[in-house]
Amino acid sequence: MTRIDDLPIRDELRGKTPYGAPQLDVPVRLNTNENPYPAPDALVRRIAERVAEAARDLNRYPDRDAVRLRAELAGYLSRTTGHPVAPEEVWAANGSNEVLQQLLQAFGGPGRRALGFDPTYSMHSLIARGTGTGWVPGPRTEEFGIDPEAAVAAVHEHRPDIVFVCSPNNPTGTAVDPGTVLALHEAAQRAAPGPRGALVIVDEAYAEFSHRPSLLPLTEGRPLLVISRTMSKAFGAAGLRLGYLAADRAVVDAVQLVRLPYHLSTVTQATALAALEFADTLLGYVEELKAERDRIVAELRAMGCEVTESDANFVQFGRFADVPAVWRRLLDRGVLVRDNGVPGRLRVSTGTRQENDAFLDAVRAVMKEISE
Numbered sequence: 001m002t003r004i005d006d007l008p009i010r011d012e013l014r015g016k017t018p019y020g021a022p023q024l025d026v027p028v029r030l031n032t033n034e035n036p037y038p039a040p041d042a043l044v045r046r047i048a049e050r051v052a053e054a055a056r057d058l059n060r061y062p063d064r065d066a067v068r069l070r071a072e073l074a075g076y077l078s079r080t081t082g083h084p085v086a087p088e089e090v091w092a093a094n095g096s097n098e099v100l101q102q103l104l105q106a107f108g109g110p111g112r113r114a115l116g117f118d119p120t121y122s123m124h125s126l127i128a129r130g131t132g133t134g135w136v137p138g139p140r141t142e143e144f145g146i147d148p149e150a151a152v153a154a155v156h157e158h159r160p161d162i163v164f165v166c167s168p169n170n171p172t173g174t175a176v177d178p179g180t181v182l183a184l185h186e187a188a189q190r191a192a193p194g195p196r197g198a199l200v201i202v203d204e205a206y207a208e209f210s211h212r213p214s215l216l217p218l219t220e221g222r223p224l225l226v227i228s229r230t231m232s233k234a235f236g237a238a239g240l241r242l243g244y245l246a247a248d249r250a251v252v253d254a255v256q257l258v259r260l261p262y263h264l265s266t267v268t269q270a271t272a273l274a275a276l277e278f279a280d281t282l283l284g285y286v287e288e289l290k291a292e293r294d295r296i297v298a299e300l301r302a303m304g305c306e307v308t309e310s311d312a313n314f315v316q317f318g319r320f321a322d323v324p325a326v327w328r329r330l331l332d333r334g335v336l337v338r339d340n341g342v343p344g345r346l347r348v349s350t351g352t353r354q355e356n357d358a359f360l361d362a363v364r365a366v367m368k369e370i371s372e
Helices: 041-055 067-081 095-107 122-130 148-158 178-191 249-255 266-277 279-302 323-332 353-371
Strands: 090-093 113-117 134-138 162-166 199-203 225-230 243-246 314-318 345-349
Touching: 041 266, 041 279, 067 090, 067 243, 067 266, 067 279, 090 095, 090 249, 095 122, 095 162, 095 199, 095 225, 095 243, 095 249, 113 122, 113 148, 122 134, 122 162, 134 148, 148 178, 162 178, 178 199, 243 249, 266 279, 279 314, 279 353, 323 345, 323 353
Parallel strands: 113 134, 113 162, 162 199, 199 225
Antiparallel strands: 090 243, 225 243, 314 345
């Protein structure tokens, strides 16, 4: 039987495994940071209407530049962040992962390096590897924050072409201060290996869940600072696969050099436009999830767990001597959470109140078992 390593694949891919969380059929699935609320009936009807309209032209290629969708995304960002964004400063793709891949295709590649602060979203390093970009892990504090002095020192030491900042960070939930981002941006430009500077990407996939405002205003006057977003989380549209970025229009022009032709289907664009019509309704669900998130934090701490401050729709908790055993005991009680490999800790997504109650009851039972 032929194995992957028997094939002439690139050396940096040998021995690696695909990204992905376990997909198990259990009563309470809280391991992939999905929004637990299904689309409201009115939105489902509107999606059906828009897709039906779009279906008449499926014999034609979609709008290659997604002009209308980018205009609506720009309006959403301008309204919710208070920072004006023009349609020409927005780009959309199939999930934020494709947005990040296009950025690395345009600004990374062989002979170039990206730096991120581990533990962080593992797709950053995986996409870097997939585009032939070197990956350098930067430091975090014991509380999983980013110390500006240590981070700036890492940038000067490694001189990356791209710097990733995930805020709120996945898997820890921690947010990053604007001053830290500015310090990293300035350091990246000073230490850039080339005369044209270095790209700084702020991954705001969970921004709508944060206690803090978006870092989008920092892009003003900084053409190499990019904000990445997604509709998977706050919009409850993980199945849609729609991500987007906001940046200087020159960056938008750059990613179009590497994007595949007609990469966003007509159906995807129609569905995303329908969801944006219901943004206020969907953000109401976000407020409920934020309250539930804060309740989970309080309840876990009351049980004696160590809990990382969270600005996302998930919570990192511990500290456990045997993480796989705790994960398994929770699964045995019908609750699936995520083991991200962070020593001593697990991560739980915020679900409905009933799901969260089931999770908390399971943790209480496991905590009692391991303490006896």
